[in-house]
Every structure is written in structure tokens, then in C-alpha cells.
Amino acid sequence: MEMQMELQPQPHVLLLPFPAQGHIKPMLALAQLLCHSGIHVTFLNTEHNHRQLTQRQALSGRFPTLHFHSISDGLPSDHPRSVYSNYMDIITSLRSKMAPLLHQLLVSLMSKNDVDDPVAQLPPLGCVITDGIMSFAIDVAEELRIPVIALRFISAASFLCNLCIPKLIEEAQLPFGVLSHIGSLFSKVYTIGPLHALLKSHIVDNNLSSSSAAAASLRQEDRRCMMWLDSQSVGSVIFVSFGSLLKLTRVQLLEFWHSLVNSGFPFLWVIWSDVLWSDEAEHLSYVIPGELETATKERGFIVDWAPQEEVLAHEAMGGFLTHSGWNSTLEAMWAGVPMRCWPQIGDQQVNSRWVGEVWKIGIDMKDTCDRSTIEKMIKALMKGEERDVISRSVDRFAKLARTSVSESGSSYHNLEKLIEDLRNL
Structure with a gap:
């Protein structure tokens, strides 16, 4: 045998x-x-x-x-x-x-x-x-x-919305328990x-x-940013990344840029070479206002792509300006970094809503893209009473995430169940 x-x-x-x-x-x-x-x-x-x-x-x-x-x-x-x-x-x-x-x-x-x-x-x-x-x-x-x-x-909340939008409207099922409803629709989850x-x-x-993480990336990571982070104070840096899909207009790019510079905080910004819509610029070689160039050299660092998991886990990290993609949201939750959410497509709107209104681990910026508002929101994310309230929630969810992947946690157990089921097919 x-x-x-x-x-x-x-x-x-x-x-x-x-x-x-x-x-x-x-x-x-x-x-x-x-x-x-x-x-x-x-x-x-x-x-x-x-x-x-x-x-x-x-x-x-x-x-x-x-x-x-x-x-x-x-x-x-x-x-x-x-x-x-x-x-x-x-x-x-x-x-x-x-x-x-x-x-x-x-x-x-x-x-x-x-x-x-x-x-x-x-x-x-x-x-x-x-x-x-x-x-x-x-x-x-x-x-x-x-x-x-x-x-x-995508998040369970977004997935359920995709499945049940007609019924949510027709039957007024809000608020709903996310996973309990999904479990009723599939034989195994x-x-x-x-x-x-x-x-x-x-x-x-x-x-x-x-x-x-590097092996899974379709873009080359610029690891110089890790040395730059090593030179920054604990909890002082705002990390900005809108993922691998989102396109910006030139106006949006400059509004974010001005707000980051005016906030006074050090910032690490992922701007990939084709981030702009092609009808606005083929690359980023247009003229940048002098004050932006000077301030960026003083307290900013721009890369085409960053090792995001490591960046978020760095002790210098103080906040994350994100598009609310589910990978980025989970990585920020795990690292215990508060989020400022600027959702645009797909599941991002639902993720951002849950980050801001349900989990209280960030602030939903919605469709805002003017420099004064973004600057105020960055400052609120990085310091003050609102920051303190969010930080407490962030710490709690980071602990929950770590518990879930420990040997006694739900994710660990469910992975073992998946492997067991695959062996028994």
C-alpha cells in the first residue's frame, strides 16, 4: 500500500x-x-x-x-x-x-x-x-x-455587486453580508x-x-527607490501609484503633481512612460513647470515601476494614494498603510467605498482631481485627528490579515482545503 x-x-x-x-x-x-x-x-x-x-x-x-x-x-x-x-x-x-x-x-x-x-x-x-x-x-x-x-x-463586495446588481435594485437587498450571499450562489467558495x-x-x-513579485511583473522594477526610502524619516512618505492600467490626462497629471509638491511631504510616485493618453502626448518629454522640477528634486522620487509590496512595507511609508485596485488595496491593508483612494474603473469604486465608509482604513477621494482638494486630503491622510482614527482601524485590519494567513487562520485553512480537493479530483 x-x-x-x-x-x-x-x-x-x-x-x-x-x-x-x-x-x-x-x-x-x-x-x-x-x-x-x-x-x-x-x-x-x-x-x-x-x-x-x-x-x-x-x-x-x-x-x-x-x-x-x-x-x-x-x-x-x-x-x-x-x-x-x-x-x-x-x-x-x-x-x-x-x-x-x-x-x-x-x-x-x-x-x-x-x-x-x-x-x-x-x-x-x-x-x-x-x-x-x-x-x-x-x-x-x-x-x-x-x-x-x-x-x-476583485473583492468579495465587488463580485457580489456584479452578480446581483439587478436584484439589488429590484429587491432592495442593501445592506448585504458579502460572503454569506456569495456562498449561497456557488457550491464551493x-x-x-x-x-x-x-x-x-x-x-x-x-x-x-x-x-x-518581480517575476510576476510585466514592467521592470526600479529598485533605486528603496535606497531613497531608506533616507526618509519614519512614516513621512506618501506613495502614489495608480496601477498598471489607468491613463491620465495631462491636466490630471499636473494637478496631482502640484498637490504633492504643495503638501510638503516627501513622495514616491510611479509614473510609467505611457501613462498619458496617446492623443495628449506620446511620452513625458513635455515642458514641466520649473517649480515642480525643483521641488521634485528636493523631496520627490519618480520611477517607471516600483516593487510595491516592499515599498508599502517600508518604515518610511506614511500613506498611499491609490486607484483602489484590489491587489493594491490588499497589499496596503497587509502593510498597515492608510489609503487615499481615487477609483476610476472596474471594481475600484466599490473597493474605495469599503475602504472609506465600511472599514475606515482610508478616505475616498471619488472623482476629485483639483490640486487644492487633493492637497488637503493628503495632509489629512498624513497627520491630524482623522489620521489617528484611520490609523487605529488600519492597525486592526493589518492584524486580521496576518491572522488569516497564519496556521490557524481562515485563508490558510481554505488553501489547504483547495489543495485537498485538487488531490481528490
Whole structure:
């Protein structure tokens, strides 16, 4: 009996994220957690994003059961692939062009007929874990009778809103218990966030978290900002990042810039090279007012991309001006950093509402984008009575997050349940 159990092949799971930075990163964290338990994982990216993940080999070396694979997204090579401005182009192409390629790949992974094919050396595919946005992948897996799990990278509150907006209007269900309602709609729900923290709790390796985050990034991190943070006072810096998708107008950019300079606080700002809408500027080489340049050199630091988890965890961090993406929200909660929220798209409005009005761990700035208002809000976030009230709530939620990923916590337990269920498929 013991010999038979030793020869029993480990499960093989395919993970398919939506082709965007904020979806690839947590999905890759889950992949590492599954591999750490001995499960074989085929991590499937579009060819475009597969090429961007330059540290694939390093991760595969660390996790021998992690296998990277790619298929075409069906878009021409010169397509900008901006999720913010080309979302429907991407979705349409994925559904029409990527779906049949996924069908072919799943069929090949279900068998081991071709011994010359490296893919065939894996155990037969037993499950697909797909991004919930990739609904076509659910259809393909179900057609082939492969068990499928949908992974959502938005808050439970936003997910329930997406599901129940018609009923919320029709039946006046507000206020609602988030997870209790979701649980009534699905046979199984695994609440396993925050994934980046869960990865740290399972694999005690100081180098893993930074290397894992960098490997999941589609942009090159500028680590000079960490040395700059080391030179700043404790709790003095405002960190500004609006994620990997959001586009700004030139006016919006300058309003934020003036407000940061006028606030008087040191600031670290992520401004990626194509953050502006293309009809306003092709790059950031336009003329910047002299006072902004001078003040930024004195107390600001601007990077194209930053190691956000490490930045938020730095002792110099005092506040986070964010777009309220769910990854950023969870990372700030975990690090215990108060948030000033400027939501724009997707689940960000709901996340921001919960951060400000329900959890009381930040302030919702809504659609405000004038320099005087932003300056006042930054000052309120960084000092004063409102800051003190928010800080108490932030500390409480940071403790809750840490408890959830500890061995006695709900996220830790639910991950073990997911792994157990994958083994029993």
C-alpha cells in the first residue's frame, strides 16, 4: 500500500490568468503555493505576456513542478494591448481566437501519448483554474469534462455587486453580508487572500517575496527607490501609484503633481512612460513647470515601476494614494498603510467605498482631481485627528490579515482545503 501511494502521480492543474498585470501577479502567487505542496502547475499566458516574464526560468528552478506555457491571444503583433482603452478588442479576440487554441492544448494535456513532447511528460491534466473574466475557458473545460475553478481577483463586495446588481435594485437587498450571499450562489467558495501574504506564510524565504513579485511583473522594477526610502524619516512618505492600467490626462497629471509638491511631504510616485493618453502626448518629454522640477528634486522620487509590496512595507511609508485596485488595496491593508483612494474603473469604486465608509482604513477621494482638494486630503491622510482614527482601524485590519494567513487562520485553512480537493479530483 505504501509503495502504491509513492507511485501515485501528483495532480496537474492548469492556471489561466486574464492578460493583465493585476491578474497575472496573484495567479502566479497561487501557482507557487500549489507547487510548494507538490502539485504540477502549467501556467498559461498569452505569447505577448509570456515574453515579458523574464524570470520564468528562475521560478521554474525554484519550483520544479511549475511549467510555463503560452498560446496566441489572436491580436496582431503591433496591437497596443491596453486593457484600459482596448478592453473589448482583447476580450473579443480571446473568445474567438484563443478559445480553440486552448481546446487543443487541454486535449494534449489530458493524455500522455506523445513521449517526444515535453508537455506529455506531465501527469494528465486534472483541473483548470481560470480567471473568472475568461468565461470562454470555463466553457472549453466543461465541454472536455475537466473540473474547473473560477478565480476572481476583485473583492468579495465587488463580485457580489456584479452578480446581483439587478436584484439589488429590484429587491432592495442593501445592506448585504458579502460572503454569506456569495456562498449561497456557488457550491464551493475558497477565500484564500491575500495571496502574496499567504505565499510568505507558507514559504519562509526572505528572498522569495521580492523575487516572486518581480517575476510576476510585466514592467521592470526600479529598485533605486528603496535606497531613497531608506533616507526618509519614519512614516513621512506618501506613495502614489495608480496601477498598471489607468491613463491620465495631462491636466490630471499636473494637478496631482502640484498637490504633492504643495503638501510638503516627501513622495514616491510611479509614473510609467505611457501613462498619458496617446492623443495628449506620446511620452513625458513635455515642458514641466520649473517649480515642480525643483521641488521634485528636493523631496520627490519618480520611477517607471516600483516593487510595491516592499515599498508599502517600508518604515518610511506614511500613506498611499491609490486607484483602489484590489491587489493594491490588499497589499496596503497587509502593510498597515492608510489609503487615499481615487477609483476610476472596474471594481475600484466599490473597493474605495469599503475602504472609506465600511472599514475606515482610508478616505475616498471619488472623482476629485483639483490640486487644492487633493492637497488637503493628503495632509489629512498624513497627520491630524482623522489620521489617528484611520490609523487605529488600519492597525486592526493589518492584524486580521496576518491572522488569516497564519496556521490557524481562515485563508490558510481554505488553501489547504483547495489543495485537498485538487488531490481528490
